[in-house]
Each structure stands twice: as structure tokens, then as C-alpha cells.
Amino acid sequence: MSRLSVFVHSWIPDELRARLESRFDVDSHDVFADGLLESEPLKERVGGSAGVLLLGAYVGAEIFEASAGTLRVVANIAVGVDNIDVDAATRNGVLVTNTPGVLDAPVADMSMALVLAVGRRLAEGDRYVRAGRFRTFPFSLLWSADIGGETLGIIGLGRIGKRVASRAQSFGMKVCYHNRNRLPDDEAAALGVEWRSLSDLLAEARYVVLLCPLTPETHHLIGAPELARMRSDAFLINVARGPVVHEQALVEALRKEEIAGAALDVYEFEPKVEPALWEMNNVVLTPHIASATRTTRLAMIDLAARNLEAALTGGDVPTPVNPEVLRRSS
Ligand code: GLV
8 A cells, every 4th residue: 555645844853753754755844954935835845745744834725725635634833823724724624733732831931931031121131241241230220120010911811821820920910811702700710810801901011911823803913003002111022923913013112112112932024023123122032932942842743743643544633723624534
């Protein structure tokens, strides 16, 4: 019996490569060495494959249509699936999977790290010391914002947001949230969080943390009017997806001092970062590393691979995004 083909659009560990090669014909593209593939070359490489282990690249309807009948699964190495046209996948009978759960704690840790970094001016302090400027007693140096006693507003209170809430509370912060679906009152009370309309949350919180998925509804959720609504001493922290924020509007709001600062792990036109942001001392910039502990990144790759293998060779698919495809084919 001929073997199924799999296209790996990612770096993967040697042991996993050996495991996949023992079961499938494997073609691969190393994203770290050679960058993300654009639509046309991706379509060519996916063509003829039954499964794709995918990092980062956008898989649109044209790819699902071109590989209809052959492609069976796209296993995304991320929890967010905004890089995949899931409706087109479903229409073409292709299962999409993601990696929820394994990255909740490190992304929550990173959210708090960015809150602390931008509030307490950590990156500025680091640059100050490295520049050899730490020469005298620094009593009046780098005065910063409080953490304890301040309000943290979470936009998108899912698994990760709930962990951020408990971390923030352990720092003595008050936590409010805005979400598509409001939590039942008893659950919100148990978590110690209060619901706010988006507009009220923006006006109240000293720290606004974005943790919502990128969807048509959340694209540019934070633009000029929303930034103008924020407190002038507030900080915006984005660990969700870049396009949730209108990046030019953010630059303008920072220039006009409508808000006090920002900490960004994701960017609207990633991996491009708006150069105006590089110049701003009150902005902390990290390169989409919220889930990047060694353990977690390896767990994400492993979960994605287990999804792909189960979809192609049988067994329960651990974390399907469009399980209706499985029901249809069983
Ligand atoms: C990372 O950004 C993810 O969606 O897992």
C-alpha cells in the first residue's frame, strides 16, 4: 500500500521527524531558516499531501480547493487559527486542529511579565544600565506606575485570561473583563472578576490586556476611538494577535500621549514592526514569544503532530477545531 504524504511547514525535533518518516512520506520547509511560504508556493508544496503540519503561513480557500479530495488534515502549531480559512477547510472536508491548553500558563505568565515590564519600566532600566548611565544614587530615576491597587482589564477571558486574572490578583490588582459571552455570575464571583462593557473597561483600567482571538469581529477592536477612551496613564498590552489593534492609531495615541505606554508581543503586519514604535521608550516590544518556553513549544509541536497522526491513521483526534468534518466522514 502506498504511503500517505505529509508536508511539514515548520521546524520539528529530530525524534518527531524520525517518527513521521517511519509512517509517511515527508516533505518539509524550515520556517526558521527560510521564512513562511506565500500562498502560491504553499499551494504547490501542499498539493498531493494528505496532511500538513503548519506553523504561521496563511492557508486560504484556494489551497483547500486545489487540494480537495487529497488533503485530509491541517494541524496548526498554535491555538489561534486565524491563519487558516476554517470555513473553506470544512467545505472541502479537511479537518483543522490546533493546540489549546498546553500554552495557557506560559502565555498568562508572559502577559503579567509585559504588564510589569511596561508599568515598572523594566526595558528602560535595562537600556539605562547597558548604556553605562548608572553612575549615581538613582532616587529620582525611572519613577513608574504601581501594580498593586491598580485595575487590570482583560479583553477575552478564556482559559488564558482566567489565569492572568489570578496572577494579577496575587499582585493585589483588581480585575475586570470584557468578553463576547459574559460569565455566569457565580463563576465570575469565584474568579473575583467583574464584567464591563468594552467602553467602560477602557475608561477604567490602568492596564488593558488583549487576549481575544482574531476574528472579523475583533479585527481593529482597538482603534483611535477606543484608545481615546483609555486613561492617559493607562497601558495597552497585546498578547493576542496584532490586527486586533490598529497599529497606526496606536502610534498616534502614543505620540499624542493619550495613553502612557504599550507592551506588544504581536504586530499588525508581523514580522514587520512599525519603526515609529522602536523609537518610543514607553513601549516594550517582544517577538511573538508569549508561549515560547522550551517545554511549551515542544508540547505544542507534539500535540499538533498527534492530531495529524490520529487524523491520518485512526484514533481519537485530541483537539479538532471543526469536528463536524470527522462526524461527516465516520
Ligand atoms: C500563538 O500565538 C498561538 O496562537 O498559539
